[in-house]
Amino acid sequence: MSAVAETISRPEAAASPAAVARPRKRASRGLLRLRTPLPRGWGPAIAVGASVAIVLVWEFVARLGLTTPLFFPSPTAILSAMGRMFSDQHLLWHAWVSTLRVWGAFLLAAMLAIPIGVAMSGYRVIGAALEPAIDFIRYLPVPALVPLAIIWFGVGEETKIFLLWLGTFFQLVLLVADDMRRVPQEYVEIAYTVGANQGQVLKDVAFRAMLPGLVDNLRITLGWCWTYLIIAEIVAADSGLGFVIWAARRYMKTPEVMAGVVLIGVIGLATDQLLRLIHRRAFRYL
Amino acid sequence: MTHLQFDHVTKSFGAVPVVETPFNLAIDRHEFVVFLGPSGCGKTTLMRMIGGLDQPTSGEIRLEGEPVGAPDRRRGMVFQSYSSFPWLTVTQNVAFGLKYRNDLSEDEKAVRAERYLDLVGLYEFSDHFPSQVSGGMRQRIAIARTLAAGADVLLMDEPFGALDALRREQLQTELRRIQRRDAKTIVFVTHDVEEALFLADRVVVFSKRPTRIVAEIDVRSRLGEERSLEIRDGEDFFALRRETIGMVRAAAGGEL
Numbered sequence: 001m002s003a004v005a006e007t008i009s010r011p012e013a014a015a016s017p018a019a020v021a022r023p024r025k026r027a028s029r030g031l032l033r034l035r036t037p038l039p040r041g042w043g044p045a046i047a048v049g050a051s052v053a054i055v056l057v058w059e060f061v062a063r064l065g066l067t068t069p070l071f072f073p074s075p076t077a078i079l080s081a082m083g084r085m086f087s088d089q090h091l092l093w094h095a096w097v098s099t100l101r102v103w104g105a106f107l108l109a110a111m112l113a114i115p116i117g118v119a120m121s122g123y124r125v126i127g128a129a130l131e132p133a134i135d136f137i138r139y140l141p142v143p144a145l146v147p148l149a150i151i152w153f154g155v156g157e158e159t160k161i162f163l164l165w166l167g168t169f170f171q172l173v174l175l176v177a178d179d180m181r182r183v184p185q186e187y188v189e190i191a192y193t194v195g196a197n198q199g200q201v202l203k204d205v206a207f208r209a210m211l212p213g214l215v216d217n218l219r220i221t222l223g224w225c226w227t228y229l230i231i232a233e234i235v236a237a238d239s240g241l242g243f244v245i246w247a248a249r250r251y252m253k254t255p256e257v258m259a260g261v262v263l264i265g266v267i268g269l270a271t272d273q274l275l276r277l278i279h280r281r282a283f284r285y286l
Numbered sequence: 287m288t289h290l291q292f293d294h295v296t297k298s299f300g301a302v303p304v305v306e307t308p309f310n311l312a313i314d315r316h317e318f319v320v321f322l323g324p325s326g327c328g329k330t331t332l333m334r335m336i337g338g339l340d341q342p343t344s345g346e347i348r349l350e351g352e353p354v355g356a357p358d359r360r361r362g363m364v365f366q367s368y369s370s371f372p373w374l375t376v377t378q379n380v381a382f383g384l385k386y387r388n389d390l391s392e393d394e395k396a397v398r399a400e401r402y403l404d405l406v407g408l409y410e411f412s413d414h415f416p417s418q419v420s421g422g423m424r425q426r427i428a429i430a431r432t433l434a435a436g437a438d439v440l441l442m443d444e445p446f447g448a449l450d451a452l453r454r455e456q457l458q459t460e461l462r463r464i465q466r467r468d469a470k471t472i473v474f475v476t477h478d479v480e481e482a483l484f485l486a487d488r489v490v491v492f493s494k495r496p497t498r499i500v501a502e503i504d505v506r507s508r509l510g511e512e513r514s515l516e517i518r519d520g521e522d523f524f525a526l527r528r529e530t531i532g533m534v535r536a537a538a539g540g541e542l
Contacts, residue, residue, distance in 0.1 A: 186368035189339050190428075192357040194435040195386040204385070208373050285372050285415040 073255040078262060081255035091244065095263060098233065098240040101157075102225040105164030110218055113169050117176025118210075122202065127177065138170040142228050146235050155236035160229070167228035168221045175217040179210040212283045219275040226268055289315040289471045290336060290439065295345035297331055304328040306496040308345055313473065318465055320482040321475045322530075323492030324538045329475050330443055332497075336473060337361045337441050349439070359383070362432030364442045369428035370416045377403060377412040379427045383435030402430040405464065422453035429461065433468065440465075442474045446481065455515065458484055462513045479530050483523065484513055489530065493537040500537040503530060 030036060038046070055075050061067060062074030069077065085091040120127040142163055149166075153159040183206045191205045233242025241260050248256035294308035305328045313319050321329035334340040335347055338357040347354045349361070357363075362383070370379045381399040384390060390398070403409050406426040408419075416424050425445050432440055446454045462485055465472055476482055482489045489503040508526055509517055517523055 184368040186365045187371065189337075189357070189363055190365070190369070190371075190382075190431075192339070193337055193359065193361060193363045193437075194383045194431070195359040197386075200386060205371070208371070211373075283373075285417055 070252060070254055073258060077255045078258045081253070082259035082263065085244070085256060085259055089244065091259075091263070094239055094241055094244050095267065098229055098242065098264075099267065101160050101164065101232075101240065102222070102229050105161045106168060106218075106222050106225045108161065109165050109169040109172055109221070113172035113176050114214070117173045118180050118202070118206070120173065121177040121180040122206070130173075134170050134173055137166075138174065142167040143231055146231070150236060159236055160232040160240075163232040164225050164228045168225055171224070172217065172221050175221070176210075176214060179213040179217065180206060182213065183209040212279070212286060215275070215279050215282070219272060219279070222271065222275070223268060226264055230264070287315050288312045289317070289350065290473070291348040291351075292332070293346045293348065295332070295335065295342045295347060297328070297335065297340065297343050304331050304495070304497065307498050309497070309499075311490065311499070313471060315471055316465075316469045318462070318472045318474065318485060318487045320486035320489045321473065321492060322479065322482040322489050322534065323477065323497075324494045324534075325477060327492045327494050328497035329492050333441050333443065333473050333475050336439065337363050339363070359387070359435040360437055361439045361441060362435055362437030364425070364428045364432055364440065364445045366444045366447045369445070370424050370431070372416050375413050375415055376408055376419065376423075376427055379416065380408075380430045380434050383431040383433070387436070399434055402434040405433070406430040406460070420453070422449050422457055425449065425457060426460075429464070433464070433470075438470060440470050440472045440474075442472065444476055445474075447476070447478075454481070455518075459513070459515065461485065466511070479527060479534060480518075483509070483526055483530060484518055487511075491530070491533050491537055501533050503533075 031038070059075050062069070062072065062077070073081075082091065116130070120130055145166060146163065149159045149162050153162055187205050187209050188201055191201045196204065229240070230242040230245070233240040234246045237243040241264055245257050245260035248254075248260065290313040292309050292311040294310060295305060296303075296308055297305040309332065321333060323329045331340055335342055336349075336354065338354050338361065354361070371382065374382060377399060380403050381395060383402075384395040384398060387395070400409075400412075403412055406429055408423060408426055408430065411419050411423060416427065419427075428445070429440075446457050449457065458481060461472075464470070474482075474485060483503075483505055486503075487506040489505055490499055491501040491503065492498070493500045503526070505526070509522055
């Protein structure tokens with residue numbers, strides 16, 4: 001990048017002293033060129049800088065009194081609300097309960113979706129039989145099924161797990177089936193021609209080949225779980241972050257509502273980054 | 287001695303015929319046969335049927351007199367792309383050819399894998415992943431894996447199609463050397479006339495569909511058994527090439 005800026009600016013710099021300010025202008029235009037790569041280390045710096053800037057602007061606007069605290073509290077107000085909630089309202093415990101629900105439902109969905117998805121694209125018969133039903137259920141909005149879930153399971157843990165599972169399993173099955181479908185036929189045939197049987201082909205080749213895509217899809221699906229969690233916890237719960245947010249709303253405690261939302265965001269971001277890191281480590285060969 | 291025999295083989299995929307006229311061909315043991323023909327003429331399908339990866343609609347393919355069945359490690363496949371597993375190192379890829387053999391101990395497998403790794407000149411890259419080596423090396427991995435598996439028939443589907451001219455030449459020379467040394471029967475599919483002539487003992491020229499054999503060129507009697515880069519620059523090679531290109535053109539029916 002800097003090398004590009006230099007070569008572009010050199011003639012002008014030699015031509016006139018007024019050109020001193022120009023290279024910077026040229027450089028920034030360079031950054032906004034379609035698909036220009038960022039210089040090393042700039043990506044994270046810009047990400048952090050922009051995020052901090054947004055929070056600062058927000059804080060500034062709130063402090064100036066341009067917003068009503070009741071509707072749009074400042075970041076510091078949210079932060080201090082969060083601190084109070086940690087000490088007085090067991091926020092950490094609620095977060096833990098929510099996390100357990102998300103992972104419980106997510107693992108249940110994954111454990112079922114992986115074998116079924118693999119079977120669906122590995123064996124055309126199974127795919128043909130299951131795809132219409134799964135495709136249909138996939139398009140049902142989860143909130144619409146809340147009443148049914150309550151009729152079936154009451155308002156206990158099962159309802160929440162069921163709703164989360166419902167929101168992820170059917171999507172995941174089709175994603176897994178797609179991952180499996182994308183395994184090059186060559187890999188499968190290579191395995192057969194060195195004497196592998198069907199089970200070995202599935203385990204040693206197909207599954208290994210689809211694994212990076214699968215982990216990516218699991219990561220994305222885990223994010224959806226949080227969306228459905230809040231719906232489930234708002235409707236029927238006396239614990240969890242969704243419950244906390246909904247309870248705070250009842251008393252118009254906007255900072256607490258936002259603190260709950262922010263915490264979900266933080267947990268989501270941290271999990272996502274962790275899974276990305278694992279992905280990079282586990283699939284170095286890519 | 288006949289190693290492989292096509293006996294009145296036809297093939298269609300559903301209602302789409304690929305090989306309509308019954309196909310007959312006998313391939314000798316240790317013979318290097320190249321299937322040469324325009325794209326989509328069915329030459330790859332015929333080769334895949336030897337491997338048991340496709341089944342003939344009618345007729346029979348025999349390996350050492352026995353009808354071929356499901357794929358096994360006597361018939362190894364080398365593809366143009368996706369020819370090695372990206373998650374395995376070079377050594378592990380070669381060793382994959384031995385993975386499902388119960389007749390060898392783990393030590394014997396390791397020794398064998400190393401030997402073939404050496405044979406294709408990849409010893410120094412043993413711990414690299416395929417993504418870290420060149421396309422030519424990836425094809426060598428595939429060849430080594432197939433040899434390590436103990437295949438005595440190598441089925442190669444345009445294996446050098448994605449390589450640059452120099453690497454191609456190099457790998458062709460090597461493949462020919464390995465074939466002489468290890469006495470393998472090779473069926474090699476390509477649409478590159480020069481490659482066909484340089485490698486083959488015999489070139490089978492296919493027509494466009496409906497598939498039939500247009501000509502069989504006995505390259506061995508014209509160019510001899512040893513193939514070197516000098517042969518490639520010689521008068522005989524050029525003459526043969528000119529002849530063959532003429533046949534291919536005629537076979538393609540002006541659609542080249």
